[in-house]
Amino acid sequence: MSGGGGTASVALNLTALMDILSNLLFFLLAAYTAQSVEVDGKAGLKLPASSSQLALTPQVTITVTKTAIDVSGVPVANVAEGAIVGDLDANGRIGPLFERLKNVRVSREAAGRGDLGESDLVLLLADKETDARTISTVLRTAGYAGFYNVRFGVVSR
């Protein structure tokens, strides 16, 4: 098996292809890390599809997954079968969520950012199987905490 008489090996010059691939890679890495909202990493969160064409901007985010509600990553309440676990307060609010949102608002005002544009705006990312009543309760709580405007995060249809 000396291989005598075989065809000569061809050396491909891959430098130009490497350049293109590296450029594409850096562009995609930059675009990937620049995205403000990460939704695929969360378990139990599948956003509904919508025909909306409105782009997202970063703001306070309330996430409602199949198991929990969190504010910018901090868990505040549990969810089971689409409904909130535990009692609401006398005004029909989710107590820990209200306190957390109120703290966010107070700390913003303390930092002098209380009257900036969209300061009363909250982004809601909710699993599409969540009970609509849970969504209404979350929105009511946000409204009590001073977040009157809401943006529903959806995936483009």
Place this chain on the structure above:
Amino acid sequence: MDTSSPAEEEGGHGSGGNVFGEPPAAPIELNLTALMDILSNLLFFLLAAFGATIVMAINATVPVQSPDKNDVAATKQTVTAGLTVGKQGFDVTFSGTAQSPEELEKIHIKIPLREGDFDYAALTAHLVSVKEKYPRSDTMILSTEAGLKYDTMVKTMDAARETTVKVSGIERLVPVFPTVVVTAGSK
């Protein structure tokens, strides 16, 4: 005309050695195949992930108590839609201080389920007909019964927000009731 070779230009030694007379280094051929594999894999992963995380938004508000402002329409050209999503279908009522109760009752409609699903097309069609009659209307108060899914809520907002119309052969998106106020519905 310059006929000197590059080697002669660099070192002035035509034999190919350097200035110290050392023999030239053997050319190195890098095997880039493994690196190409890694880069291609990363590229395909990022391309796939990039398309999957595009998130859009729908604007809405929650009701706020205000002594000097309310959401009920107050002109002849505006009405406020009240849309209740129940397990039996849609119940669409309208309110406005410039219209008589009889006039508002004429455009009240109940849209039952169709083949077990909500009839979003009928909802859009009715809201468009109301919009044609009251062209400056834009506000819809949305409430949902317990037990319905958030997905249904989003689809309802989609159906009420805009519609496609053909204007001189070109399809255009026209807003119907784009301003949504979400309230807690009945139990």
